[in-house]
Amino acid sequence: MDNYTVKSPVLFLIFNRPDTTAQVFNKIREVKPSILYLAADGARANLPDEELRCKQARKIINQIDWECEVKTLFRTENQGCRLAVSSAITWFFEQEEEGIILEDDCLPSTSFFHFCDEMLKRYRYDTRVRHISGTNLQSQQQWAEASYYFHESTIIWGWASWRRVWKDYDSELTRYTLPEVESRINKIFDDQFLAQQWLEIFKALKQKQIDTWDYQLAFLNYFNHGLSISPNRNLVSNIGFRPDATHTPDPNNQFANLKTSELGQLIHPKYILPEKQIDYNIFAKEFKLEERSKKHYSIRRRFKRWIKGK
Structure with missing residues (x-):
C-alpha cells in the first residue's frame, strides 16, 4: 500500500535508542499524520551515557518535514517504564478521542496505519x-x-484504542484485590497453569515488583470481558530484541523481528467472537505451559507411586 495518509493522530513513544527511533519515524513520515505526539522519558542518573542517547533520539523532531501539528512531552527526569509510558498515553487521550500508539522499537508496515484507521472508525x-x-x-x-480476528489478549507492539477505554486505566489496579482475583482467575483462563501464571503476575504488579504498564491494560481487558482485534497478517515487527532492551533482551526470541506484510482489501469477520485458541497458542510459547504441565503431572505420578509403596 503506497501513498497512504493516516487519518488518526499518532503517539510516538521514544527513549534512548536513536537508531530504532529513526527507523520507526521513517515509517511514520511515509503516512504523514496531521497530528503527531512525541513523548520521551528522561535519562537515568546512574547511566552517564544515556542522557546523550536520549537527546539524540529527541532530535527526530527536527526531521518532521510535512505539514503537521506536533505536541511534545519530554521528561527531564526518569520516571521508569510504568509511569512514563502510561502517563504519556493518558496525556494523549486527554486530547484525542482515539488514536494510534507506537513505541520506538515497533516497526510498522504501511497497512498498519490503514488498518488502525478502519478499525477505529x-x-x-x-x-x-x-x-x-x-x-x-x-x-x-x-x-x-x-482480514482480522477477535481475541482477548492485548498485544501492544503497535496498537490503537479509544479514550473510552483508556479512561479505565489504573496502573495500580486499585479496584481489584488479590482474594477477588484469585477466586475469579479460573473464569478467565481454562488452563490451570495459565491461570496460575497470570495470578503470579497480578501479585507482582500489586507488590510493585514489575516496572511495566501493559499487564495492567491486559487485566482490565480481561476483567471487562473485552475484545481485542488482530490482523491475519503481521503488520508490525518488534526490532527491539537486543541486550540493551528493558524487557526484550534476547535477539533469538521467537517473536523478534517478525516479517511484516501488507493486508490488502479488508474483509470483516461475520461473527464477533473471541478466538480463544489464539491467545492460548501465544501464552503456551511465552510461559512454556507444556513444559510446566509435563513437570507437574510427572511429580504427581511419582508422588502417587510413593504413596502406593508405603
Whole structure:
C-alpha cells in the first residue's frame, strides 16, 4: 500500500535508542499524520551515557518535514517504564478521542496505519471492542476468511484504542484485590497453569515488583470481558530484541523481528467472537505451559507411586 495518509493522530513513544527511533519515524513520515505526539522519558542518573542517547533520539523532531501539528512531552527526569509510558498515553487521550500508539522499537508496515484507521472508525461505538493490535504472533497462520480476528489478549507492539477505554486505566489496579482475583482467575483462563501464571503476575504488579504498564491494560481487558482485534497478517515487527532492551533482551526470541506484510482489501469477520485458541497458542510459547504441565503431572505420578509403596 503506497501513498497512504493516516487519518488518526499518532503517539510516538521514544527513549534512548536513536537508531530504532529513526527507523520507526521513517515509517511514520511515509503516512504523514496531521497530528503527531512525541513523548520521551528522561535519562537515568546512574547511566552517564544515556542522557546523550536520549537527546539524540529527541532530535527526530527536527526531521518532521510535512505539514503537521506536533505536541511534545519530554521528561527531564526518569520516571521508569510504568509511569512514563502510561502517563504519556493518558496525556494523549486527554486530547484525542482515539488514536494510534507506537513505541520506538515497533516497526510498522504501511497497512498498519490503514488498518488502525478502519478499525477505529468501524468499532468506535462498539464497547465490546477495546483494543486494536497490528501484530500477529501466529506465524502468519490464517484464522477463517476475514482480514482480522477477535481475541482477548492485548498485544501492544503497535496498537490503537479509544479514550473510552483508556479512561479505565489504573496502573495500580486499585479496584481489584488479590482474594477477588484469585477466586475469579479460573473464569478467565481454562488452563490451570495459565491461570496460575497470570495470578503470579497480578501479585507482582500489586507488590510493585514489575516496572511495566501493559499487564495492567491486559487485566482490565480481561476483567471487562473485552475484545481485542488482530490482523491475519503481521503488520508490525518488534526490532527491539537486543541486550540493551528493558524487557526484550534476547535477539533469538521467537517473536523478534517478525516479517511484516501488507493486508490488502479488508474483509470483516461475520461473527464477533473471541478466538480463544489464539491467545492460548501465544501464552503456551511465552510461559512454556507444556513444559510446566509435563513437570507437574510427572511429580504427581511419582508422588502417587510413593504413596502406593508405603
